[in-house]
Amino acid sequence: MRVGIGLPNTTPGTSGRLIAEWARRADAGPFGTLGVLDRLVYASVEPFSALSAAAAVTERVGLATMIAIGPVRGTAMLAKQAQSVQTLSDGRFTLGVAVGARRDDYEAAGVEHRTRGAVLSEQLAHLRAENADVPILVGGNSGAAFSRMARYADGYAHGGGPARAFASAAAKARAAWHDLGRPGRPKLWGQAYFALGDADLTAKGEAYLLDYYAFTGPFAQTVAAANLTTPRAVKDLVRGYANEGCDELILLPTVSSVDQVDRLAEVLG
């Protein structure tokens, strides 16, 4: 299993300078991939833009959306953005897509929420036909999402949670893959949040998660409670995911502080 690190594109007070420095340090560190999140109605940097900035200052590290909300973009625009990051990074890009969880992102984009699943399938069919060299991951928990993943993607992007939740989703992904007659096996990517530092710093991380997930109601507390705030917690989660057959685990930052890259690198040794 490879471990990747998130770019701080949705954490409070981010900046171009931070993203560039973060990316440089990650490129020099033990990380497989830089991942980004996607949220339209939230103070954040648009994911393809953030990855473009990272592409310009890195040589080696992979770049991925974890995930991009496909349907809030027109299909041709999504394909253009994906192909652009692929070109800017000389082929280091992986496109993770899903329907996302927030209705207000759809309202803001002027896109119908009801047909999001069918639109995502159309986008995937388009990408596979027109952008054959962009690796694709699909996320989501429904039966339809797993069959969409197995029909069009190279693998599955899990939405986060304890290792046993990842294991259960991984079994579904493999079952769908086998059912659709795909050769080999799906790539399996996971993600989790972290904040490494003193109590002030971890409190900031918690506040960010409570705010970012406020739309989910009480679930926000669950996400915040799962934030990895000690080296031990990070190591346990990494081990747990590796045991369940995860290929790449992206650890996402919850504070806009560049020393998080070094702290995480140190823990991963």
Place this chain on the structure above:
Amino acid sequence: MRPLRVSVLGAGPAGLYLSLLLKKAQPAHEITVLERNPADATYGWGVVFSEETLGALRDADQASYLEITDTFARWDAIDIRYRDRTLRSRGHSFSAIARRTLLGITQRRCREVGVRLEFGTEVTDPSTLDGDLVVAADGVNSLIRRAQDKVFGGRITPQGCKYVWYGTDLVFDAFTFLFKETEHGLFQVHGYPFDEDTSTFIVECPRHTWESAGLDKMDEAQSMAFCADLFADELGGHELKSNKSLWLDFPRLVTKHWHSANPDGSRTVLLGDSAHTAHFTIGSGTKLAMEDAIALAAAVDRHTDLGAALVDYELERKPVIDRFQQAAASSADYFERVSRHTGLDPLPFAFNLLTRSGRIGHASLSVRDPSFVRAVDSWFGTAGESTTAVCPPPLFTPFRVGELVLRNRIVQDTPGGGLLLVGTEPVTEDGRRTPSDGLKWTAVLESAQGAAVGLRIGHAGRRGATREPVHGVDVPLPAEQAWPLVAASPIPYGPRSAVPRELDAEGMVRIRDAFVAMARKAVDFDLLELDMAHGFLLGGFLSPLTNKRADCYGGDLDARLRYPLEVLRAVREAWSKPLSVRLSVTDWSARGTTPDEGVAMAHAMAQAGADLIHVAAGQTVPEGMPDYRRGFLTPLADRVRSEAGVPTMVGGYLTTLDEVNTVIAAARADLCVLAPPDREWTTP
């Protein structure tokens, strides 16, 4: 944790046990339990615990554990009385206690440690409950949960059979299942002892049986008389006892969230039945509620922040509850449809029952009760002749289909099992899915290593002319490389798919003849399989979603079956060896083929000469709602096998030999398609 003021609504086992544990851990907590009934009013008879639960109870509170286990009824056997035979399986370790006794012990312990108990207190407005923490222990219809329905997101649906909960002075010496055939349908009883002179006696039957017997019009006394009469032999002069016992629908409750923060800074949390239920046929409601109480009390003790404690409690318990609810759903569904298994001999019937929820399989039952599993293996190995001969596990038993004897029950698309099944081989050029479709038959036949070799043949229909599956399936070829498609109706398969031409009369003859020609050519194979699944050409005729024809090949199920059956009959005439049909028995899609129709299709195929149904599902349309998990097709194979009366082959992501043994021994299918092991790529 700082001292808290806690209001607990409901003095059932969960509310009381939580109060006891909280107060023990932190005597400065002020805890009040409010209960609308008087202290001595109890409903229900006995409750069951497993060994693990007992361990947790011992660790949580030694004093009540000693009292509880002192009055326990304990036994280790399950009896299954079916067709005048009683089969006994041992090694299961049950304990049960009268609900009344359990409540008495926990009430007394609560008083000892200083929990305030207020009985006969009716709460009508939950917002009047004060304290830092409000605990909803008020059951499945929880007032507190319903008052904040938006926050907790609870959903109740009826699950399984109609049932009624009696007591009896007949003391069973095992967990006992009784099955009784009547003119109205099958009734069954779940009985178990819970003290020296009383047993729980639950009677259940499907709704249609219940209505047919007129039970919907009977009152409490008439119903009990009916049940006592029905099971007079088994009761042997003992009585049934009612405790406001009425026929019920089991309420399956799932909730999105188990706790909330209130505007005044206090917190509310759901416990036990107010958060979740699990069908009584896996006997776990009280066990889960008390385990909730243990987890919540421990989380509160461990944390300094109450909100964090509640998050931790939910994180710990929810995955456990999800697993139990999944198992409970399988179990409830089993009992609702158990009458279809009455064709089974007692041993496979019993094995099927014991493995109904997916929590016990062939291997784990071998650990609990090796002699029972040896008898099952022997029954399989000797085709029902013996239950004492030493035989290998069921997957290693040969399977006979027509003249062909497969050496074991494993089917794979690579050599190694009993049947090497390859394909799908397109019967015509325009029936290919991808340009490279088409096997090298000689190489396949030479690779078989002594296994029988089967060839699946088909026509891709509207799923044809797509790219190689390396980067996805159903991605159409560029227009200049594609060929024209045909299908039952001119509806494209997925996004960007070409519109197929409606297959005309001439085309139907051409393709039918191509199936026959390929069957004639395939003489060196041992088995032939026709692909009628997954929305390919023949499958497309079967589903109302994809067949909109106005001629005699479209319309009701008989009409939609017409062309696929014509092809099947024509192939049957040309092919004398075993013939299998791969069939999507449900579309997993609104207005598509239902499992009931799938069973009818399978029956029609068998009548027309199919020896075997390879049970598949979905893919008829790309936007279906499949329920992917381990063994996701097994329940469908079970239905086809028992209701259409035809041998079945099933895949559905079975990856271990234990899963195969369990499926075969429970007679849910006759052959299993083994998927590559899912852990082979795991990092050590």
